Structure formats: structure tokens, C-alpha cells
Amino acid sequence: MPKKVRIALDAMGGDVGASVVIPGAAISLTRHPDTEFLLFGDRSVIEPQLAKHPALKAVSSVIHTDVAVSMHDKPSQALRRGRKTSSMWLAIDAVKKGQADVAISAGNTGALVAMARFCLRMLNGIDRPALAAIWPTKHAKAVVLDLGATIGGDARHLVALAAMGSAMASVLFDKARPTVGLLNIGVEEMKGHEEIREAGEMLRAMNLPQLDYIGFVEGDGIGKGAADVIVTEGYSGNIALKAAEGSVRQMMDLLRSAIEASWLSRIGYVLARSAFRSLREKLDPRNYNGSVVLGLNGIVVKSHGGTDADGFAYAVDVGYEMAKYDLLNKINQMLKSDGGTLVPASATQEAVS
Structure with a gap:
């Protein structure tokens, strides 16, 4: 019998918690029936939701805790107050203990990254975690990282991001x-x-067999699908993400206003309804939900806190694929593929202090 993928869920994370997490997991289960779930959170909140989804209940275990990380907690506060007792920490710790293959939370991003780094520690040779997400492009999708887990980075950090992003793209x-x-x-x-130019020179010289470095890409190249993986440090990556999200919302608002401007434009909308439906599906952020926290000695996925059940299901899908197709092993192979350039011989694992 094939091995089940065990997913640990922070059932209390996000804007509304279990009322989105549980139905989202149920949707994902229909797509991946070889999944089992560990649900961490308040049993009195989780079980009424779980009762609505018998198939999910049959493959789930509930681990009770009434401690949840607030969306407004600072990472340092979350570590102090929620370490070892919160639903977020317990989900991550299940990965560390080998009880789960991946942890997924829609909770506080800073707290999740800090807790994951503290609990799981970093992969050998990786200094800092990175948030990698799926980005819609003109013809397909791309992986973009770092989207704000950390700020700044030297050339070797950018090269490591390229290696990890390539491993994720190969899975997806x-x-x-x-x-x-x-x-x-x-x-x-x-x-x-200078750091970007140096990273480019390093990637060309290394000529890694697992990735094809094509050079520099401008901001408009992300949406054009210039590459399967776009690499940047967290500051510019987060700005690019927020600018793109804002542009999509603005475009949809302007389009809606134009359609409602006259009876003729409304008729045009009716005639082109299938095209507009296709556009809306292509740009729907729920279909790209689920950022992977790369660089950890374990798999952790961050869902958008304000998503609905369909959006959370996509984050669960991402976590499933990362675990099912052995993301960590692929990353380790990438990091060791150049005889120590990516991972110096002196590098050791570190914990967050």
C-alpha cells in the first residue's frame, strides 16, 4: 500500500480559523485521497466543523490546545507565549518529530517563519528561510522567491534561493x-x-545540471513568464508581490466600472462572458495560494490568512505535492551538486537565538 501523506494543520490560524481550515482540507482530500490529517487547536471549535465532513473526519486526528497565535502578535511575542503550546507550534513540531510530512498554517506570517526556523532549524549551508510562492504568468506559472521572509542577502544567498526555487519548480x-x-x-x-551581478556570474560559472540560468529578468518579465523561477531578496520580492496584487485588484475594479458604464458595454460583457470568466479564473488569487517556507529542515506552507475554503485547499495541495514528491531531498541534492560552492564544507546547521 502506498505511503500516506500526513499533513499537520494549524486549525486556529488565519482570520477565521477552523471554519475555513476544515472545509478547505476536505476539498483537498477529494483531490488527494492518500492524505491523513493532524488537526491542532481547540477541540470544541474543530469537532463541530469536522462533523460536517465525514470523509475528512475518518482520516483525521484532533490534538487539543486552546492557545492560538494572534494575527497581530510580533514574532518574538509568539515565540515566548506560544512556543510548545500553540496550535501553530504544535503543527510545526509534528514535522520535527516525524509525525507529519508537512505543516500548514494560515496564521501570522512572521510568527510562522520564526517558529519554523526555531523548531526545525535550517538546512545545512542555508543561513535564512525564504518564502516561495506560485505566480500566474502569461502562459503558465512561475515560482518567485523570496517574497519577504527576510530582507537583503549576498550573492551566495541569492544562489541558494535559485537552487531551492528550482527544486520547488521541478516538483510543481x-x-x-x-x-x-x-x-x-x-x-x-x-x-x-553588486550582489545581483555577482550571483549571476556564480550561476553562469557553476552551470548546475538541475537548473538553466537565463540571466537577469526585469519586473515585467515575471508576468510574461520569462523564467520558471524568479529570484530576488525579500525586500524587493515583497514589494513586487504587493504591487502585483494591487494591480490585479485595480484592473478588475476598472473593468467592472467599464462594463457597468452603459447598456452597450453590458451587452458586450454578455457576448464575451466566457472570456471574462477565463480571465477571472486566471487571476483568482485563491488558485495560487500557498507559500512554501524554503530552507528549513522540514516542509512548512503558509496560506493567506484571509482566504476562503477553496483558497486554503490550494495551500493544502501545495503542501501535499511538496511532501509527496520529496522536496527536501531535491533541495539537498541541489545544494550539494557543485562540490561545496553552494554549501561550504564549514557550514553547519544553526538555530534561531
């Missing part, structure tokens, strides 16, 4: 050698900060 897109680009202010080799 079933590509043996994903294309990788470095986000920059221009495609010319002399442009950008």
Missing part, C-alpha cells in the same frame, strides 16, 4: 531543469547591485 511543474532568472532593473550584465 515536473521539469528536470527549470529556467531561472534573477530579478533586476535591467537585463544588461552591468546593471543592478
Whole structure:
């Protein structure tokens, strides 16, 4: 019998907690029936929701805790107050103990990254975690990282991001050698900060067999699908993410206003309804929910806190695929593939202090 994928869920995380987490898990279970769940949170809240989904209840275990990390807690506060007792911590700790293959939370991003780093520690040779997410492009999808887990980074950090992002893309897109680009202010080799130029030189010289480095990519290249993986440090990555989210909302608002402007435009909408439906599906953020916290000695997925059940289901799908297709092993292979350039011989695992 094939091995089950065991998923630990922070059932109290997000804007509304179990009322989204439980039905979202139920939706994902229909797509991945070889899944089992560990649900961490308040039993009195979880069990009424679970009773509505018998198939999910049959493959789930509830681990009670009435401690939940607030969406407004600072990471340091969450570590002090919620360490070893909160639903978020317990879900991550289940991965550390081998009780689960992946932990998923829609809770406080800073707290999740801090707790995951403290509990699981970093992979050998990786200094800091990174948030990697799926991004819609003109023809398909791309993996973009770092989207704000940490700020700044030298050339070796960017190269490590390229390696980890490539491993994630190979799992999601079933590509043996994903294309990788470095986000920059221009495609010319002399442009950008010294760290970006140095990282580009390193990636060209290394010529890693598991990724195809194509050079620098400008901001508009992300949506055009210039590469399967776009790499940047967390500050510019988070700005790019928020700018893209805002642009999509603005475009949809302007489109709605234009459609409602006259009876003629309403008729045009009716005639082109299938095209508008396709556009809405393509840009629906729920279909790209689920950021992977890369660089950890374990798999952790961050769902958007304000998503609905369908959106949370996509985050569970991402976690399932990362575990099922052995993301950690692929990352370790990438980090060791150049005889120590990515992972210096002196590198050791570290814990967050």
C-alpha cells in the first residue's frame, strides 16, 4: 500500500480559523485521497466543523490546545507565549518529530517563519528561510522567491534561493531543469547591485545540471513568464508581490466600472462572458495560494490568512505535492551538486537565538 501523506494543520490560524481550515482540507482530500490529517487547536471549535465532513473526519486526528497565535502578535511575542503550546507550534513540531510530512498554517506570517526556523532549524549551508510562492504568468506559472521572509542577502544567498526555487519548480511543474532568472532593473550584465551581478556570474560559472540560468529578468518579465523561477531578496520580492496584487485588484475594479458604464458595454460583457470568466479564473488569487517556507529542515506552507475554503485547499495541495514528491531531498541534492560552492564544507546547521 502506498505511503500516506500526513499533513499537520494549524486549525486556529488565519482570520477565521477552523471554519475555513476544515472545509478547505476536505476539498483537498477529494483531490488527494492518500492524505491523513493532524488537526491542532481547540477541540470544541474543530469537532463541530469536522462533523460536517465525514470523509475528512475518518482520516483525521484532533490534538487539543486552546492557545492560538494572534494575527497581530510580533514574532518574538509568539515565540515566548506560544512556543510548545500553540496550535501553530504544535503543527510545526509534528514535522520535527516525524509525525507529519508537512505543516500548514494560515496564521501570522512572521510568527510562522520564526517558529519554523526555531523548531526545525535550517538546512545545512542555508543561513535564512525564504518564502516561495506560485505566480500566474502569461502562459503558465512561475515560482518567485523570496517574497519577504527576510530582507537583503549576498550573492551566495541569492544562489541558494535559485537552487531551492528550482527544486520547488521541478516538483510543481515536473521539469528536470527549470529556467531561472534573477530579478533586476535591467537585463544588461552591468546593471543592478553588486550582489545581483555577482550571483549571476556564480550561476553562469557553476552551470548546475538541475537548473538553466537565463540571466537577469526585469519586473515585467515575471508576468510574461520569462523564467520558471524568479529570484530576488525579500525586500524587493515583497514589494513586487504587493504591487502585483494591487494591480490585479485595480484592473478588475476598472473593468467592472467599464462594463457597468452603459447598456452597450453590458451587452458586450454578455457576448464575451466566457472570456471574462477565463480571465477571472486566471487571476483568482485563491488558485495560487500557498507559500512554501524554503530552507528549513522540514516542509512548512503558509496560506493567506484571509482566504476562503477553496483558497486554503490550494495551500493544502501545495503542501501535499511538496511532501509527496520529496522536496527536501531535491533541495539537498541541489545544494550539494557543485562540490561545496553552494554549501561550504564549514557550514553547519544553526538555530534561531
